[in-house]
Amino acid sequence: MTDINSLAESLKKKFADVQVEVKDGRRAVAEVPSEQILDVMYFMRDSMGRDYLASLSGADYDDRIEVIYLVGSYSDGIIFITKTKLPKGNPAVNSVVEVWPTASFHEREAAEMFGIIFEGHPNLEHLLLPEDFEGHPLRKDYKWW
Amino acid sequence: MDKGGVEMGDELPRIITMQDGDASAIVGLDNSELFLQRSESLIDKIAQDIGKGLWAALGPLIKWGRGFSPWGSHIGIACCSIEVPMAVFGPHFDAERHGVLSPSTARQWDLLWVSGTVTRKLAPRLRILYEQMLEPKWVVAIGSCATSGGPFYDSYNVVKGVNKIMPVDVYVPGCPVRPETFLDSVIKFRKMLKEGRK
Amino acid sequence: MAEMWVNFGPQHPFTHGLWRLKVKVDGETVTDVEPTIGYLHRGVEKIAENRTWYQFIPYNDRLCYVASIAWSEGYIGAVEKLMDIEPPERAKYLRTISFELQRIASHFVWLAAYAIDLGNFTAMLFAVREREFILDLLSRLTGHRMTYNYPRFGGVARDAPIGWEDRVVRNLNRIERKMKDFIDLMTENETFLKRVQGVGVLPRNKAKAWGVTGPVARGSGLKTDVRYNDPYLLYEEIGFEPVVMKDGDCYSRYMVRMQEIFESINISRDLAEKMPSGDIQIKAPKKPPEGEVFNRVEVPRGEASYYIVSNGGNSPYRLKIRSPAYIHIQSTKVIMPGHNVADLPAILGSLDVCLGDTDR
Numbered sequence: 001m002t003d004i005n006s007l008a009e010s011l012k013k014k015f016a017d018v019q020v021e022v023k024d025g026r027r028a029v030a031e032v033p034s035e036q037i038l039d040v041m042y043f044m045r046d047s048m049g050r051d052y053l054a055s056l057s058g059a060d061y062d063d064r065i066e067v068i069y070l071v072g073s074y075s076d077g078i079i080f081i082t083k084t085k086l087p088k089g090n091p092a093v094n095s096v097v098e099v100w101p102t103a104s105f106h107e108r109e110a111a112e113m114f115g116i117i118f119e120g121h122p123n124l125e126h127l128l129l130p131e132d133f134e135g136h137p138l139r140k141d142y143k144w145w
Numbered sequence: 146m147d148k149g150g151v152e153m154g155d156e157l158p159r160i161i162t163m164q165d166g167d168a169s170a171i172v173g174l175d176n177s178e179l180f181l182q183r184s185e186s187l188i189d190k191i192a193q194d195i196g197k198g199l200w201a202a203l204g205p206l207i208k209w210g211r212g213f214s215p216w217g218s219h220i221g222i223a224c225c226s227i228e229v230p231m232a233v234f235g236p237h238f239d240a241e242r243h244g245v246l247s248p249s250t251a252r253q254w255d256l257l258w259v260s261g262t263v264t265r266k267l268a269p270r271l272r273i274l275y276e277q278m279l280e281p282k283w284v285v286a287i288g289s290c291a292t293s294g295g296p297f298y299d300s301y302n303v304v305k306g307v308n309k310i311m312p313v314d315v316y317v318p319g320c321p322v323r324p325e326t327f328l329d330s331v332i333k334f335r336k337m338l339k340e341g342r343k
Numbered sequence: 344m345a346e347m348w349v350n351f352g353p354q355h356p357f358t359h360g361l362w363r364l365k366v367k368v369d370g371e372t373v374t375d376v377e378p379t380i381g382y383l384h385r386g387v388e389k390i391a392e393n394r395t396w397y398q399f400i401p402y403n404d405r406l407c408y409v410a411s412i413a414w415s416e417g418y419i420g421a422v423e424k425l426m427d428i429e430p431p432e433r434a435k436y437l438r439t440i441s442f443e444l445q446r447i448a449s450h451f452v453w454l455a456a457y458a459i460d461l462g463n464f465t466a467m468l469f470a471v472r473e474r475e476f477i478l479d480l481l482s483r484l485t486g487h488r489m490t491y492n493y494p495r496f497g498g499v500a501r502d503a504p505i506g507w508e509d510r511v512v513r514n515l516n517r518i519e520r521k522m523k524d525f526i527d528l529m530t531e532n533e534t535f536l537k538r539v540q541g542v543g544v545l546p547r548n549k550a551k552a553w554g555v556t557g558p559v560a561r562g563s564g565l566k567t568d569v570r571y572n573d574p575y576l577l578y579e580e581i582g583f584e585p586v587v588m589k590d591g592d593c594y595s596r597y598m599v600r601m602q603e604i605f606e607s608i609n610i611s612r613d614l615a616e617k618m619p620s621g622d623i624q625i626k627a628p629k630k631p632p633e634g635e636v637f638n639r640v641e642v643p644r645g646e647a648s649y650y651i652v653s654n655g656g657n658s659p660y661r662l663k664i665r666s667p668a669y670i671h672i673q674s675t676k677v678i679m680p681g682h683n684v685a686d687l688p689a690i691l692g693s694l695d696v697c698l699g700d701t702d703r
Binding site for chain 2: 389471472698
């Protein structure tokens with residue numbers, strides 16, 4: 001069974017700007033600046049044995065939009081909740097489709113729900129919403145009544 | 146050439162056909178053509194009168210016959226679809242003993258069972274399916290989502306009830322609908338047909 | 344030979360739900376697919392931000408309506424982690440037993456749909472009949488046939504009636520005997536085997552890259568199961584081992600699910616015979632404190648997970664639901680090219696999609 005503390009240490013040693021906090025035996029939270037996200041994802045997949053992207057989502061806060069990557073493994077139960085903060089005016093970040101092809105649908109949904117732009121994604125059309133839908137429903141200021 | 150506005154006594158040219166490659170067109174009328182035209186409209190009128198008389202005489206019999214085997218759709222949209230077109234046709238709650246059947250093509254349906262939440266993306270397709278059905282047709286809204294939007298009434302993508310898109314004849318309550326409620330609605334619906342209420 | 348796009352439109356008997364699959368064919372061979380989903384998108388994540396924590400419990404049942412208790416367990420477990428409480432022993436037993444019974448019922452729905460797609464009407468009727476015995480048990484426990492609304496924060500809603508445990512053991516014994524019918528009708532049926540062996544192969548490295556979970560991953564040789572890697576409820580105590588098959592074709596996925604039915608019968612029977620008496624619910628706080636949590640459960644279709652952010656208020660601040668069928672629909676892009684159009688029902692049935700949780 002891999003040890004979560006040694007994984008967290010190796011991540012902190014390689015990337016100085018990343019803040020890692022171990023919550024308990026199987027969960028850790030990491031905060032990554034948005035320019036480094038692609039390098040961190042490659043490192044997690046190749047050197048930390050994280051070969052499974054469980055989920056990818058956005059979240060709308062007052063002063064920022066966050067993209068949350070939930071990275072795990074097929075052989076153990078440790079999950080790294082990796083967050084990156086984007087400015088509300090220009091929420092753009094690199095797409096991780098080349099690291100894990102499974103991110104394709106997740107990123108399409110985050111793009112249509114929050115307005116995040118994933119650079120390098122092959123096809124950012126509407127996935128769940130109708131084609132002529134306007135607006136980003138999961139933002140806090142979306143009013144539909 | 147406009148064939149509708151010709152009267153007896155007009156000066157008319159004979160039939161002239163023009164050929165242009167494969168296509169040919171009649172560009173004129175002959176007296177014999179006109180006779181055929183007027184006799185066709187007379188036969189139509191007589192057939193309509195006979196039809197009305199037959200309907201007045203045999204109508205109740207036809208309506209009584211219709212009630213015996215309503216064939217319904219099996220579009221399963223959401224949760225109610227596991228109960229209505231699946232569990233209710235199983236051996237426990239056999240619905241076929243009441244005459245209902247579920248063929249695969251829309252042209253053979255009498256009933257459209259809308260079982261589930263109707264979203265804005267699905268609404269135009271559902272309307273197309275409704276228009277593919279042949280008259281006479283009825284719509285049954287199964288469950289509270291199809292009746293009025295259900296627990297998702299305040300969502301941005303949900304149509305509040307299928308009666309916003311098409312006229313509905315029967316509303317079946319429940320979330321999800323129990324098979325016994327559905328069978329009760331089938332029995333009441335058949336009674337409705339036999340009495341001739343539409 | 345000209346290539347053209349054929350549409351398996353939203354209303355189609357083989358797709359088991361309302362999604363559209365555009366298939367590019369070159370004669371009879373499939374060269375590319377493009378799935379379109381979203382016909383059942385009800386906006387549940389936005390609704391969650393407008394309901395209190397307790398009011399949101401019934402919505403989880405309606406996500407994947409075939410496996411309701413499993414999805415409820417995901418949400419309730421996540422909020423219990425935020426509140427830092429643990430249910431009493433009897434409640435854990437009841438929740439685990441109903442979880443496994445729900446798995447058996449869901450696999451019977453899968454079997455009925457798969458059988459009727461491949462033309463085996465008898466097996467479909469048998470599967471629906473066996474499912475009624477499980478629903479009988481669950482409706483005596485909870486009062487509903489589907490969408491049970493049973494687990495609560497800190498325990499379960501109501502206790503099992505007297506004699507329920509014996510009834511569980513009796514019904515499960517009966518179902519185990521009747522599984523022999525399915526083995527005769529399907530597993531040892533040569534027509535069925537010719538249609539599913541070697542069809543729809545998903546190799547192991549592609550399965551990892553495309554993030555598949557559940558029986559689809561275990562059929563491709565990956566030993567991954569949330570009950571084994573990241574245990575919750577009683578799975579650590581009973582020593583759970585997942586069922587894995589190596590080939591990655593439709594037959595492997597079929598055998599994984601059939602073995603899981605037997606495994607769930609054994610687990611539920613053992614737990615029902617050992618169930619302790621005691622409380623069924625402890626007092627839970629009105630709302631969880633500030634924080635974030637990630638909880639995952641093994642629903643019958645794969646791995647479902649909830650990522651919940653709370654700011655201490657009456658409603659969730661952000662609730663993200665990850666569904667397994669969402670990812671399996673994406674993986675049709677790697678499985679389907681190269682097959683004939685006639686193989687598509689076998690492949691789609693073995694992926695077992697449920698549109699309620701895909702579109703949320």
